[in-house]
Amino acid sequence: xxxxxxxxxxxxxxxxxxxxxxxxxxxxxxxxxxxxxxxxxxxxxxxxxxxxxxxxxxxxxxxxxxxxxxxxxxxxxxxxxxxxxxxxxxxxxxxxxxxxxxxxxxxxxx
Amino acid sequence: xxxxxxxxxxxxxxxxxxxxxxxxxxxxxxxxxxxxxxxxxxxxxxxxxxxxxxxxxxxxxxxxxxxxxxxxxxxxxxxxxxxxxxxxxxxxxxxxxxxxxxxxxxxxxxxxxxx
Numbered sequence: 001x002x003x004x005x006x007x008x009x010x011x012x013x014x015x016x017x018x019x020x021x022x023x024x025x026x027x028x029x030x031x032x033x034x035x036x037x038x039x040x041x042x043x044x045x046x047x048x049x050x051x052x053x054x055x056x057x058x059x060x061x062x063x064x065x066x067x068x069x070x071x072x073x074x075x076x077x078x079x080x081x082x083x084x085x086x087x088x089x090x091x092x093x094x095x096x097x098x099x100x101x102x103x104x105x106x107x108x109x110x
Numbered sequence: 111x112x113x114x115x116x117x118x119x120x121x122x123x124x125x126x127x128x129x130x131x132x133x134x135x136x137x138x139x140x141x142x143x144x145x146x147x148x149x150x151x152x153x154x155x156x157x158x159x160x161x162x163x164x165x166x167x168x169x170x171x172x173x174x175x176x177x178x179x180x181x182x183x184x185x186x187x188x189x190x191x192x193x194x195x196x197x198x199x200x201x202x203x204x205x206x207x208x209x210x211x212x213x214x215x216x217x218x219x220x221x222x223x224x225x
Contacts, residue, residue: 034213036214041218041219042216042218042219043114043200043202043216043217043218043219044153044200044214044216045216046213046214046215049213087152098212098214099155099169100145100152100153100154101152102151102152103152
């Protein structure tokens, strides 16, 4: 399984767009990229997944570099409720397991 | 909305005692998982199951057993609890379908303290 590297922490003000990067230099052709987030006292929550190019849903967008070694989660107009730990996960199609790293702690300031 | 319910939310146990953590999902998902989360370690997989009657070892299974008596229920059992098992435990259910790997749906966690 590919290892991911994320910044340990980020800060932003309410209303800003936040971009969280994730490096996965050894990603295999069979692996997908997932993002989850976790707020205190709750389990992780799925945000978005992608394989290549650009993916968008109602919560976030995900940009994946052409060589797939870097992905960026973009959160538009963050609010205080977006303060959480964001996890980037790379896993194989059909894998039984998601391996969570340490994630990125996003602090949102009013 | 997918639903995973864990019980109890909080548990205090004594060293050497038996602890059972329960998880129920109403998503009709085949796969279920138990993770523990400790500061500095992220989430670590203990056991998982791909259907009723099956259990598989995850990354840190020592000291834990699992039971999947039905599609909906998945239990984590600590036969002889130790203080090192003090942690927050998360259950999740997942489905494989469409493009990509699973999407997991997590419960709210059980905070276990072993004295």
